[in-house]
Structure formats: C-alpha cells, structure tokens
Amino acid sequence: xxxxxxxxxxxxxxxxxxxxxxxxxxxxxxxxxxxxxxxxxxxxxxxxxxxxxxxxxxxxxxxxxxxxxxxxxxxxxxxxxxxxxxxxxxxxxxxxxxxxxxxxxxxxxxxxxxxxxxxxxxxxxxxxxxxxxxxxxxxxxxxxxxxxxxxx
Amino acid sequence: xxxxxxxxxxxxxxxxxxxxxxxxxxxxxxxxxxxxxxxxxxxxxxxxxxxxxxxxxxxxxxxxxxxxxxxxxxxxxxxxxxxxxxxxxxxxxxxxxxxxxxxxxxxxxxxxxxxxxxxxxxxxxxxxxxxxxxxxxxxx
Numbered sequence: 177x178x179x180x181x182x183x184x185x186x187x188x189x190x191x192x193x194x195x196x197x198x199x200x201x202x203x204x205x206x207x208x209x210x211x212x213x214x215x216x217x218x219x220x221x222x223x224x225x226x227x228x229x230x231x232x233x234x235x236x237x238x239x240x241x242x243x244x245x246x247x248x249x250x251x252x253x254x255x256x257x258x259x260x261x262x263x264x265x266x267x268x269x270x271x272x273x274x275x276x277x278x279x280x281x282x283x284x285x286x287x288x289x290x291x292x293x294x295x296x297x298x299x300x301x302x303x304x305x306x307x308x309x310x311x312x313x314x315x316x317x318x319x320x321x322x323x324x325x326x327x328x
Numbered sequence: 329x330x331x332x333x334x335x336x337x338x339x340x341x342x343x344x345x346x347x348x349x350x351x352x353x354x355x356x357x358x359x360x361x362x363x364x365x366x367x368x369x370x371x372x373x374x375x376x377x378x379x380x381x382x383x384x385x386x387x388x389x390x391x392x393x394x395x396x397x398x399x400x401x402x403x404x405x406x407x408x409x410x411x412x413x414x415x416x417x418x419x420x421x422x423x424x425x426x427x428x429x430x431x432x433x434x435x436x437x438x439x440x441x442x443x444x445x446x447x448x449x450x451x452x453x454x455x456x457x458x459x460x461x462x463x464x465x466x467x468x
Contacts, residue, residue, distance in 0.1 A: 284461050287454045293395035293447070295454065310391040316453060323460050 177202050213268045219245055219252030226252055230268065234299050235279040236261050248301045271318040273297060273307040281322055332385035345377040348438070365424075376435065379409055399443055403436075410435055 177200075192210070196203060216227040232247045238258055245254045258278050261270055269281040279297060288296040295307040295315075307315060332340055349370065356363060363369055383406050390398045414427050424430065 282464065285465075286458050286461055289451050289454045291396060293450055308391060309395065310388075312453075316457065319457055319460060 177206070209267075212265060215265075215268075217245060217252075217254055217256070219254040221250065221252045228252055230265060231280075231282070233270075233280055234283040234301060234303070235277055235305060236270075237277045239276070246303075266318070269318075269322060271315050273305060273311050273315060275308070277305060279305060281319060331388065332381060337381060337385065341374075341377050341381050344381060345374050348373045348377060375413070376410065380406060380435075380439075383409075403439055406439065407432065407435055 192214075194203070194207075199207070213231055215230045217230050217233065218225065218227050220226065228245065228247060234246045234248065236243055236245045236254070236256075236258060238244075243254050243256060243258060243261075245252050256264070258272065258276070261278050262272055270278050271281060273279050273295075279299075283299050283301075285298045285300045285302075288298065290296060293309055295312065297305040297307055299305065352369070352373065355361075383402050386402065387398065390402075410431050411428060414423060414431055417423065418427075
C-alpha cells in the first residue's frame, strides 16, 4: 500500500482519499486505526446541537457533573462521561490528567513542571491545564504508546 | 498508580534492606571499622527499611496535596518514629552517646538522595516528553 502526501495551499480542510481495487488486510487495518480519529462527537452549545470532529477537541472537562469538550476557540457540552471518553478514544490520544479532565495528546504544545511536582500542560491554543501527580504514570504510558505508534 | 502495594511491599523492603546493608558493610570495610553491635544494627536496618517503605507507600494517598509539604511531612514522621524507637530502646538497653545524631544522619542522607533522584527524574521525564511533542509538531 502506498502513502502519498501532497501539500496543497489554501485548502479549506485537509482530507484523505483512498484509491483501491479491493480492500485488502493492510488497507482494512489502516482504516480501522483511522476510524476513531475521524469520528465526530455530538454536543450542544447555546442550545444548538453540533457535531465536532474528535480530532479538533483539545480537552474534555467535567464541571458540576456535566462534561464539556473544548476546541481551539469553542466549548460544547457532550453527553459522554470522562470515563466513557477514555474507554472509547484512548487509542486516538486522549488521556486522563486529573479527576475532572482528559486531554488530547496531539494538542499539547509543551509541558512544564513546578516546584510541587505538578505538571503544567500548555496546549496549542495557549490554554494551560494542570496534571496531578497521580495521573503521571498513565499520561507517560499513553505518550510512550503514541510515540511507539509513530515508529516505522 | 500505586507504586508500593501489598504484593510488592516485601520485595521493596528486601531490596532496600540489602542495599542499606551492602552500603553499611562497604563503608565499614573502607574505613577499617568493626561494628561491635553488628546484630543490633542489622535489625535496626531492617526496621528502618520496613518503616520507610510503609511511610513512602502513604505517598499514593497524599498525591492531591503539594509535593514539598508531603515529602517534608513524611520525613518528619519517619525521623520522629526513629527517634521514638531510640528513646524507647534506651529504656531497655544502653544507647551510644551519639545514637540520635547517627540515626539522624543514617535516615536523612538516603532520604534526601532518594528525594533528589525522584525530583530530577520528574524534570527529565518532562524534558523527554517535550522532545516527543516537538517531534509530533514537526511531523504535522
């Protein structure tokens, strides 16, 4: 199976296109891995129903037993619980960082430690989240898995 | 994740005890010192290993509290229990004049070294993770 990357300037949205005669095992496996990443998540914002690509989600947070998902510049209330999000989307880079939040590893810009060994997570939209020490092992295990996946 | 649990508690005590005793023996050998209280001191090492492992296992339950007060609090608890044990032991046997000072040094040095290793590994892990995030960005 060939993988061809083409850069097109001024493209509104990135897209993947599959050319095939028949779906073989290798192609099916790639599609299986892509499926969760290309999923959409349903939510509500200002009383309106929305569907947001999962890949656009920066993090999820629980406030007053409600779960909110945050994109670069918007927030939607979703019906999933944090545990449900982890169970469903762990493979596409979502990991728990505290009792009340789950972050998308692909949206992290950098980490910074403080004197009390809390890890500050700076996202690509310049928001900052705090990871508790109790979730460190889980976070680094997920990061290692993701790194392993990137190896050829 | 609980690092010290029921299934690995004994193994951790055994490893710590072996390392402490080996360190003690090597140190004594290098100084040419003969320990006249060899048996008592070996059992003291075992007691400290059990106590330190038990106190460090509490760390899991204290993770929501800031690290520095937790580490200092655990150290104070450990040294407090050790001093109490020396004080109680002093009622049944004769303590060396430098017993408190010796135990202070014996407990403090490994504890501080352990804390420094833990602290440094924390920041090294962050540096490594930042490298991974930079690589991810580069691939995008």
